[in-house]
Amino acid sequence: MNALEAIRRRRSVARLGEPGPDEEQLRQILAAAACAPDHEELRPWRFVVLLGEEKDAFGEVLVSALLHRAEEEGWSPTEGQISKERTKFNRAPVVVAFGCVPKAHKIPAHEQLLSTAAAAENALIAATALGFHSIWRTGQPAYDPVVKTALGLEQGDSIVGWLYIGTAKKAPEERAEPNLDGLVTYWRPEVPATV
Numbered sequence: 633m634n635a636l637e638a639i640r641r642r643r644s645v646a647r648l649g650e651p652g653p654d655e656e657q658l659r660q661i662l663a664a665a666a667c668a669p670d671h672e673e674l675r676p677w678r679f680v681v682l683l684g685e686e687k688d689a690f691g692e693v694l695v696s697a698l699l700h701r702a703e704e705e706g707w708s709p710t711e712g713q714i715s716k717e718r719t720k721f722n723r724a725p726v727v728v729a730f731g732c733v734p735k736a737h738k739i740p741a742h743e744q745l746l747s748t749a750a751a752a753e754n755a756l757i758a759a760t761a762l763g764f765h766s767i768w769r770t771g772q773p774a775y776d777p778v779v780k781t782a783l784g785l786e787q788g789d790s791i792v793g794w795l796y797i798g799t800a801k802k803a804p805e806e807r808a809e810p811n812l813d814g815l816v817t818y819w820r821p822e823v824p825a826t827v
């Protein structure tokens with residue numbers, strides 16, 4: 633599949649089953665991520681892979697984070713909310729957290745964050761090219777201090793998202809031709825006013 637085809641074919645799928653990428657396929661997906669544009673080669677990206685039992689165990693981190701947030705905000709989560717949090721990562725065989733650890737540098741942290749987002753998109757396109765389906769999610773855990781710590785990130789670092797990768801039970805609908813109305817202009821110098 634060529635790059636344009638993979639870009640056009642990528643559709644987000646909420647629930648993904650087996651097969652997920654194997655070790656070599658995941659390496660290719662993350663290598664594609666590491667080909668993202670990276671101003672001054674700062675490599676601000678951190679890819680934290682969650683698989684199998686470790687992915688299940690991370691559900692307990694998500695529950696702790698939820699309980700902590702709820703306590704701080706003065707409310708109590710229901711059993712249903714706790715269970716949803718615990719099993720969130722069961723929505724795909726492979727989940728990868730895309731973290732950004734910005735370096736103190738003349739290149740602003742903002743650009744390093746953009747580079748991490750570009751890395752995530754590269755990964756989604758690579759997963760599509762390899763025949764998998766995926767979805768980029770964030771949600772409150774992506775901004776949660778407990779979760780950041782569990783991933784080995786500092787509080788000033790960012791989680792740009794969780795990439796869920798696997799296989800859709802039912803192939804997603806093809807994307808309609810993108811509508812560029814209002815998105816594109818061709819700049820021209822203004823004609824100077826005649827005096």
Ligand SMILES: Cc1cc2nc3c(=O)[nH]c(=O)nc-3n(C[C@H](O)[C@H](O)[C@H](O)COP(=O)(O)O)c2cc1C
Pocket residue numbers: 642643644645767768769770771792793
């Ligand atoms: C930064 C970011 C965060 C997102 N977070 C979520 C999310 O938490 N849950 C969700 O269902 N979709 C989320 N989305 C949207 C989906 O990834 C997806 O792009 C959207 O549903 C459109 O579907 P498509 O990718 O097939 O065009 C997020 C997208 C981005 C770029």
